[in-house]
Amino acid sequence: MAMENVLEVKHVSVDYGSASGAVHAVDDVSFNLKRGQILGLAGESGSGKSTLAYAVARLLRPPAVVTQGQMLYYPRPGLEDKNEDDSLSPIDLLELTPAELRNFRWRKLSIVFQSAMNALNPVLSIETQIVDVLQAHNPSMPRKAQKARAAELVRMVGIAPDRLHAYPHELSGGMRQRAVIAIALALNPEIIIMDEPTTALDVVVQREILAEIMGLRKDFGFSVIFITHDLSLLLEIADQVAIMYAGRIVETATREQLYRHPRHPYTYGLLHSFPSLHGARRSMLGIPGSPPDLRAVPPGCAFNPRCSFAFGACQTAVPALLTPSSEAPEQRVACHLYDASLNPDGVPSKLRAAEPAQPDDSPLALRKGEVQ
Amino acid sequence: MSMLERSTDVDARHAPGVNGKTAQSAVQAGWDEPVLEAVNLRKVFPLRQLAFWRTQRGVKAVEDVSLALRPGRCTALVGESGSGKTTVARLLARLYGYTSGEIRFRGQHISRSTTVGLRKYRRYVQLIFQDPFSSLNPVHTVKYHLRRPLRIHGHARTAAEADQQIRHLLERVNLTPAEQFMEKFPHQLSGGQRQRVAIARALAAQPEVLLADEPVSMLDVSIRLDVLNLLLSLKEKERLALLYITHDIASARYFADETMVMYAGQMVEGGPSEAVTQSPRHPYTQLLLQAAPDPDRMLTGQMDAESSLVARGEPPSLINPPSGCRFHPRCPYAMAVCRTAFPPRTDLGGGHWTHCYLYGEPAAVATQSAT
Numbered sequence: 026m027a028m029e030n031v032l033e034v035k036h037v038s039v040d041y042g043s044a045s046g047a048v049h050a051v052d053d054v055s056f057n058l059k060r061g062q063i064l065g066l067a068g069e070s071g072s073g074k075s076t077l078a079y080a081v082a083r084l085l086r087p088p089a090v091v092t093q094g095q096m097l098y099y100p101r102p103g104l105e106d107k108n109e110d111d112s113l114s115p116i117d118l119l120e121l122t123p124a125e126l127r128n129f130r131w132r133k134l135s136i137v138f139q140s141a142m143n144a145l146n147p148v149l150s151i152e153t154q155i156v157d158v159l160q161a162h163n164p165s166m167p168r169k170a171q172k173a174r175a176a177e178l179v180r181m182v183g184i185a186p187d188r189l190h191a192y193p194h195e196l197s198g199g200m201r202q203r204a205v206i207a208i209a210l211a212l213n214p215e216i217i218i219m220d221e222p223t224t225a226l227d228v229v230v231q232r233e234i235l236a237e238i239m240g241l242r243k244d245f246g247f248s249v250i251f252i253t254h255d256l257s258l259l260l261e262i263a264d265q266v267a268i269m270y271a272g273r274i275v276e277t278a279t280r281e282q283l284y285r286h287p288r289h290p291y292t293y294g295l296l297h298s299f300p301s302l303h304g305a306r307r308s309m310l311g312i313p314g315s316p317p318d319l320r321a322v323p324p325g326c327a328f329n330p331r332c333s334f335a336f337g338a339c340q341t342a343v344p345a346l347l348t349p350s351s352e353a354p355e356q357r358v359a360c361h362l363y364d365a366s367l368n369p370d371g372v373p374s375k376l377r378a379a380e381p382a383q384p385d386d387s388p389l390a391l392r393k394g395e396v397q
Numbered sequence: 398m399s400m401l402e403r404s405t406d407v408d409a410r411h412a413p414g415v416n417g418k419t420a421q422s423a424v425q426a427g428w429d430e431p432v433l434e435a436v437n438l439r440k441v442f443p444l445r446q447l448a449f450w451r452t453q454r455g456v457k458a459v460e461d462v463s464l465a466l467r468p469g470r471c472t473a474l475v476g477e478s479g480s481g482k483t484t485v486a487r488l489l490a491r492l493y494g495y496t497s498g499e500i501r502f503r504g505q506h507i508s509r510s511t512t513v514g515l516r517k518y519r520r521y522v523q524l525i526f527q528d529p530f531s532s533l534n535p536v537h538t539v540k541y542h543l544r545r546p547l548r549i550h551g552h553a554r555t556a557a558e559a560d561q562q563i564r565h566l567l568e569r570v571n572l573t574p575a576e577q578f579m580e581k582f583p584h585q586l587s588g589g590q591r592q593r594v595a596i597a598r599a600l601a602a603q604p605e606v607l608l609a610d611e612p613v614s615m616l617d618v619s620i621r622l623d624v625l626n627l628l629l630s631l632k633e634k635e636r637l638a639l640l641y642i643t644h645d646i647a648s649a650r651y652f653a654d655e656t657m658v659m660y661a662g663q664m665v666e667g668g669p670s671e672a673v674t675q676s677p678r679h680p681y682t683q684l685l686l687q688a689a690p691d692p693d694r695m696l697t698g699q700m701d702a703e704s705s706l707v708a709r710g711e712p713p714s715l716i717n718p719p720s721g722c723r724f725h726p727r728c729p730y731a732m733a734v735c736r737t738a739f740p741p742r743t744d745l746g747g748g749h750w751t752h753c754y755l756y757g758e759p760a761a762v763a764t765q766s767a768t
Contacts, residue, residue, distance in 0.1 A: 227644065228644065228646075228689050229684060229685065232688035254617065255690060256692075257691065257692050260692035280692075284692050298618050299648075300647040300651040302650065302686065302689055302693070303691060303693050
């Protein structure tokens with residue numbers, strides 16, 4: 026699979042208008058989504074990860090406004106359905122007219138919402154809801170074919186075909202989430218935004234759903250923007266991970282880079298906030314303080330009041346997302362510690378360590394088993 | 398109930414009726430006598446039904462649960478939603494009356510009634526709820542929330558006394574400066590701060606047992622650790638017996654001395670946390686551990702989200718639960734005997750035990766049919 030970009034988000038900002046002035050929920054965020062890739066967006070509540078995803082889907086309504094930026098979508102070359110101009114020039118999602126938007130949504134980009142309970146209509150059967158989607162976007166499709174497609178979709182996501190006529194309340198949480206995924210897949214989109222798709226589920230069901238998503242991605246090659254607050258989960262499934270804090274991406278890297286060598290103090294703190302299941306018990310540090318109120322974000326780097334490495338420049342200048350070292354060109358971090366002109370002392374040893382998992386005492390099995 | 402009135406009489410803790418087995422293992426491990434104990438606890442929530450001539454149906458939420466909470470020790474109760482772990486906490490807090498079995502506080506039988514002697518009981522056993530957004534009253538200040546238990550349990554007689562103790566409580570849960578927090582309303586606090594107020598409120602009664610029902614699952618990742626560490630330091634410093642209910646088995650490994658795993662209302666495995674999480678014996682515990690997110694898997698090369706789980710499916714309905722071991726419909730090693738009777742407890746050594754026919758006496762049969 027060629028790794029070209031399917032979506033480029035450039036300098037997007039989203040504000041929520043409020044009585045006390047604009048709240049910058051997303052502030053100058055850029056990222057690229059490659060074809061067939063899973064991009065994980067991780068952050069705490071209020072970090073702007075959902076707002077960003079909804080901005081991409083153009084789902085934001087006032088008081089939320091996209092104030093700047095570009096979101097370029099690159100259509101897949103040689104796509105069969107030629108119902109619009111088939112030029113391969115990128116499309117700026119912010120420029121789409123309502124009609125174009127309707128054509129774009131679900132056909133090219135679909136969403137799996139967090140709570141399947143609320144995403145499904147309680148008075149319609151699963152089949153009706155899938156057929157609804159097909160009917161809305163593909164009215165010329167014969168009814169029979171629509172029903173056949175519904176049955177196929179349901180089978181694909183692992184729901185027994187006899188549940189097709191079930192109503193949402195007759196299904197368990199996991200099954201409902203599968204049904205929502207089936208609806209998202211209905212038109213074979215290129216991008217699927219998954220907003221905390223497994224947060225409300227138990228671990229065993231969560232694991233099954235994730236396996237299902239991974240399997241489907243292999244078969245259909247769609248790209249996923251996977252939003253979650255659970256970094257440990259993201260490190261297992263995502264190819265690329267972006268960490269958000271107070272509306273900005275503070276670090277982005279492949280999952281291996283991020284796990285082995287987190288550069289941003291916030292990422293480092295997050296990785297040391299959840300307990301590990303195997304290997305030696307590692308020391309857990311946590312992060313002091315709590316996430317900032319977006320109405321009053323600290324000046325400079327928003328993380329500086331909670332950062333143990335903060336120095337003068339952190340309170341005055343907002344760090345840009347830059348590549349910290351030539352060894353890892355894919356990894357980018359927004360932190361003054363990596364700016365030699367501001368921080369001549371060099372990076373603190375804690376963040377220089379090649380291993381995020383500093384063992385408490387003895388050398389651990391994890392290191393030995395590790396490749397390279 | 399008279400024993401509740403005198404507080405820390407050591408002899409009173411060595412009351413008769415303590416389960417011989419647990420007492421023995423406790424002595425071996427050098428633990429104290431349990432302060433709160435549940436023995437073969439059962440809870441059936443009756444279902445409303447109109448056909449009175451039929452047998453009464455009910456949700457069999459908790460089946461034969463025994464556990465012991467000891468001073469200065471943290472016991473984790475791990476399970477999925479619907480496993481009955483919250484019901485156990487509420488039975489122990491006497492929010493619900495149990496159907497059969499027994500609860501003992503310092504060896505003393507506790508009535509199944511949810512009203513008789515409740516205030517005295519709550520003086521010693523306090524519950525922390527999962528959701529700090531709904532467990533605090535939005536129209537009252539922090540000060541009010543903390544003054545109520547102080548007054549009710551007679552720890553503060555005058556307003557000045559109460560104020561001083563409230564200040565002290567807030568300092569204990571690291572909400573400083575206390576003066577500033579006293580006058581705040583819940584909506585002015587962050588989730589972590591609210592949960593700290595809820596903890597302070599529980600501490601105001603000066604309890605000996607703290608039942609924490611998913612105390613951090615509603616909080617942000619970066620705050621969770623702080624709240625858990627706070628609970629742990631309280632446990633250490635004040636020798637509280639702590640019941641930590643969670644669905645996150647990895648956190649149980651770190652924060653609990655002892656971990657018990659529940660499935661569909663039944664206890665399936667328990668023992669020292671390290672033993673349970675590192676060498677799980679019951680197929681359900683293995684499933685739970687396999688399903689838990691774990692970035693280390695990525696490094697050790699066994700990372701494969703598509704790797705098949707030992708068992709699929711979902712927990713059963715508790716109105717009509719499977720007979721015998723309730724895990725048998727999902728269990729890859731299920732045998733005929735699993736369908737007929739719930740397996741007895743098998744001790745695996747070192748305080749580690751499980752309820753599974755794969756271990757213990759009929760082990761030979763089990764391994765044969767499993768392979």
